[in-house]
Amino acid sequence: MIDPLTHATVDAPMLADTLSRFFQPDTLARILIEGLGKAAIYFIIAIGLTLVFGLMGILNFAHGAFAMVGAYIGGVIMVVALSSASGAFTRIALFIVVVAVVFALLTAAGSALEIKLVRPIYDRTPMYQILLTFGVGLILEELARIIVSSRGIQPEPTWSAAQATIPGFLSGPSDVLNSLFGVNIRGFYLFAIVSGAILAVAVYLFLTRTLYGLYIRAGSEDPEMVEALGIDVRKAFTIVFGLGTGLAAVGGVFLMWDPTWGPSVMLNLDVLLYAFVVVVIGGLGSFKGTLVAAVIVGVADSFTTWLFNTGIVAFSGLPEVTIFLLLVIALIIRPQGLYGVEEVGGH
């Protein structure tokens, strides 16, 4: 009979072998660190989506397109400003500047978009907001394709010149990790973990220590009450939509250096689908849920990638299938997500 995982049929000795290979410290360290690195990236691309949904109830289908725009803008700045002689410190410093610039630019663009396009259709069913943002995503993708190809760069696959601006100590195996665990893990994952942690803390502080964070948390719980208390919800919507867009773009800047992604117009849909998975598993609108779900998805990704890379499973689509299966299973077992509120998102 036909079995999609024909090659995956596991016999007993092979299972034992797999287990023994899995429980070696270096393997575990690799899976965990790569997984957390991926989780950090997933968190960065998903957190903006969940904030926007939590407050506004809008599932932003242009999220991936904003990440793509961020990746390209970041790439342009990096490629133009850097020469091949630039040192690692310059590259990292410029990267931080780029993150700030892209965040500011796209936050402004996102706010403008919310005022001009999204605001007129709040009173319609959620479907139209999905459709509108999806259309905006399509337009951005095509514009990127036109601009990129008119500069003589291939829109797909990735723009390697931008990817190559990563300093050598991040693209190669990390010395720190090698001395700690004795395994060769790409330094980028450590960089992603650190950056992701900083960003998560920043978003957490924004949510818990600022006025607008308070509005977002309150608005996610009970938007009508927030409005009744005299808070200008429209302004809060604009700001949050802008921030969500800016965070998506920051995610894009990180993807620019990520060896498995890189700037390409395909980011539009790929980022969107992955961000959906993380957000839905964690619970739409939940910060904690997004964090936990990102870790689950990231570790599942790195574990299945390991299974495939070591040849234990010969099915090349394993990581992707696993990630989308996680989405389906999460929706079956716990439709509202790990930390979601039951009513949010129903119709």
Added chain:
Amino acid sequence: MAISPTRRPDGDDDTDARGDGGTESASGQPATDSLEESQVATDTTERTTMTEEPGGDDAEGAHWTVQYARDHLAHVLVIGFFALYPGLVAVLTGIPALDIGFTTVDPGAFFDAFLPAMTFMIAMLFLGLFAMSFDFISGYTGYLSFGHAAFYGIGAYVVVMAANGDIPIVPEGTPFMLTLLLGATVAFLVALAIGAVSFRLTGVYFAMITLGFAQVIYELVRNWDYVATNPQEGPSMSGAAEIGIPYVDSLSFAIGRLAGDSFENVLGLGIDISATLTSYYAIGLVVLGCYFAMQRIIHSPFGRVMIAIRENEERARAVGYNVFWYKMAAFGMSAFFAAIAGAMFAGYRGSASPDSTFYFLVTADALIVTIVGGIGTLAGPLFGSFFFESLEDILSSQQGGLAPYLRETLPEAMLSADVAGITFLDVINTVVDGRAPLYLGIVFVLFVLFVPNGLLGSVRDRLGGTVAKRLPAHLERYRK
């Protein structure tokens, strides 16, 4: 002019047969009607809102087929347009170039650039059917099926794999029409399986879980080397797909751009029918059949419950309908027709690939044409699809597109006119040539913002009812 009071109920019986079932206020009122007939000249707007059926005047004694054709006037016109379209294109694009002294005028090339070519019209047919099936579930029950591409893909893969003998039990050489039904049935069953878990959710979560399922299937198919030697490219079909009556050679027509049947000098009329035209008509017939099947379902009591679910699911449940099974059945049927569309797509192309069948963007295309055409109107997606393919054709970079036409027709001086270092030719190459998705995106956003009911939905709002019902009355008015 007199209306016999008994005429109305008869008319209703007939119209029920045409599947409209919408007899909301049709239960007679001959008195109002005759009153209105007398003041027809004075109050025309009143008339359109009050007339339920096309003026029943000379229908007295008319054969039921006449009445039937009259009720279906809108259908007849649309079908007639699509049936005559190939001839229209052939005539218009065949107009020879004219030399009018200072320049040559080539209307043929002009029409070639702006009218969608037959290959695009065929694509319109599958896309239209697929979008109708998407609209069937999303527009009528209100559940956005974001994983609809899965069913399209199942239809496509089943026919291709069956033709290659890759499906167990199904012998190689099974007629295309049977494998098409097999694919549709498989899709129906898969939809029931997906629906069984998905219909516990609503709104955004339903959209997400169906999307999740479709992506899982997409990734599986894309990496499973049983379906094709290179699963990323997808399988190719051996032999041609034949639409028609299985096992009757004279009533089966092979479809495909190259593999299709072509006929020369049909019936001694001197008309040649190319392989493309054969495919167009054969696929068109299947689409037509599917359209009427879906239309019949929507206008049946079952369809009324679907609409009730969209409008207020709680109330439909409270009234006593088992909404879960209604939703399941609607989803299954929708998948059935989606698979037929996919099967014809693969049959015509002779191949299927994961990215052109199972991928999320395929659903997105259906979504776009549904919105443009009118969500919640069954024929709307077909018009949306016609619009979509026209745009694709006009902006296509091949012969018959606008870009090659402009490059050929515009004078050289204009093309190379330099404004700030950018020539007009550069503009054509970057913003016209093959840029359909960009304009489609823009049109789509404009529709969402300003024409949320789509083309057909807006026409309906204008007419105050479905086109099929209103059109005869409107024509009647102009005849008098």
